[in-house]
Amino acid sequence: MDYKKILTIQDISCVGQCSLTVALPILSACGVETCVLPSAVLSTHTAGFSGFTFRDLTDDMPDILAHWQKETIFFDAIYTGYLGSEKQIAYVLDIFEKTSKDGTVTIVDPAMADNGNLYSIFDMNYVNAMKPLCKQADYVIPNITEACFLTDMEYRTDYDRDYIDTLLEKLSELGCKNVILTGVSYTKETTGVVVYENGEYRYYEHPLLPNSCHGTGDIYASAFTGALMRGNSAYDAAKIAAEYTMECIKVTEQIPNHWYGAAFEPALPKLIELLKL
Ligand code: PXL
Numbered sequence: 001m002d003y004k005k006i007l008t009i010q011d012i013s014c015v016g017q018c019s020l021t022v023a024l025p026i027l028s029a030c031g032v033e034t035c036v037l038p039s040a041v042l043s044t045h046t047a048g049f050s051g052f053t054f055r056d057l058t059d060d061m062p063d064i065l066a067h068w069q070k071e072t073i074f075f076d077a078i079y080t081g082y083l084g085s086e087k088q089i090a091y092v093l094d095i096f097e098k099t100s101k102d103g104t105v106t107i108v109d110p111a112m113a114d115n116g117n118l119y120s121i122f123d124m125n126y127v128n129a130m131k132p133l134c135k136q137a138d139y140v141i142p143n144i145t146e147a148c149f150l151t152d153m154e155y156r157t158d159y160d161r162d163y164i165d166t167l168l169e170k171l172s173e174l175g176c177k178n179v180i181l182t183g184v185s186y187t188k189e190t191t192g193v194v195v196y197e198n199g200e201y202r203y204y205e206h207p208l209l210p211n212s213c214h215g216t217g218d219i220y221a222s223a224f225t226g227a228l229m230r231g232n233s234a235y236d237a238a239k240i241a242a243e244y245t246m247e248c249i250k251v252t253e254q255i256p257n258h259w260y261g262a263a264f265e266p267a268l269p270k271l272i273e274l275l276k277l
Contacts, residue, residue: 004229007099009037009092010081010111010218016045017261018215019082019111023222029268030226031277035075037064037095040084046120047214048260054121056084061091065098074101079225081218082111082119086129096136105228108137109221113145116155124149135175139234141221143183147171161186168196180238182220193242195235204239209249213262220245223271230275244271 006027010019020036027034043053078099080092096106110130112122127149134140134150144167148155151170156163164184171179178197185191185208192205223244227237247267252258 002231003031003033004076005033005035006077006079006225006229007035007037007075007095008079008081008222008225009039009083009095011040011042011084012038013042013045015043015260016049016215017264018045018218022215022218022261022264023079023081023225025268026219026222026264026271027226027229029271030223030230030275032077032226032229037061039082039088045214045260054084056088058085058088058091061088061095065091065095069098073099075099075104076101077105077107077225077229079107079109079221080133081109081221086126089129089133092133093136105139106137107139107141107221107225107228108133109141109217110134110146110150111217111221113149114143114217116145116148116157118149131174134171137177139178139180139224139228140171140176141180141182141217141224142171143217144181147179147181150174164194165201168194168201172196172199178234180224180234182217193238195238197234202235204235204242206242206246209246209253211249211253213249213252214259215261215264216245216249219248219262219264226271227275230277232275240271240274243274247271 008023012020024034040057041055147167181194184194190205191208192203195202220241223241224237227240247270248262248264251266252263255263
């Protein structure tokens with residue numbers, strides 16, 4: 001049986017349905033062994049809660065890596081999300097190098113911004129530190145805001161295919177190999193995802209749901225990674241992740257006052273069905 005072992009590196013937000021508390025269950029549901037490296041521990045995520053605690057785990061990373069090397073541990077894939085500091089990004093690059101084997105796939109979600117703004121703890125130094133990590137990855141999964149920060153492009157909510165093509169070209173110039181650009185919306189009623197692989201552009205369009213939820217970027221990237229690891233093409237994985245994310249939003253709409261995250265758990269059977277597991 002093809003049983004893949006994947007490492008995911010991102011924070012634990014104890015409350016808030018994002019990052020590791022989303023990635024671990026989703027990847028496990030996809031049937032892949034999921035190893036974790038928490039980049040930081042926060043009492044909640046940083047979007048909408050105030051006074052959250054933040055324990056940066058950067059300094060633990062070199063020892064964790066040294067132990068894995070001693071144990072000759074390697075991964076079939078490494079997927080990164082929200083990271084705690086610029087210094088940490090350098091360690092992550094080292095982890096890519098030292099825990100990869102032939103055929104290891106690296107996936108970077110440069111989780112740092114949305115709706116035109118950086119998340120509260122980040123600045124342009126962090127954006128600049130993220131660039132070499134994106135360059136190193138086999139797949140980068142930015143939203144339009146993150147893509148704009150990475151390429152110094154103006155963020156726009158009203159755009160056409162030329163704008164998206166330029167954004168993709170600039171990401172390519174930055175050294176990104178394959179890009180899954182999320183939240184690309186060409187009409188008022190639809191949104192979708194562009195899969196830019198080996199210089200080829202493919203677009204998966206679906207209805208735009210009236211409500212959006214915090215944490216759907218993490219749900220999307222985790223489902224994409226899991227589907228890719230189960231042998232789907234990047235385009236099929238992007239499509240499965242989009243359908244699953246929509247289902248999570250629909251479930252969340254049924255829950256009163258669930259403002260801080262998406263209720264991804266009741267939708268897990270849908271993901272398993274989409275994966276035909
Ligand atoms: O990727 C979303 C995310 C993850 N982790 C933390 C966050 C956010 C978004 O705000 O604050 C800590």
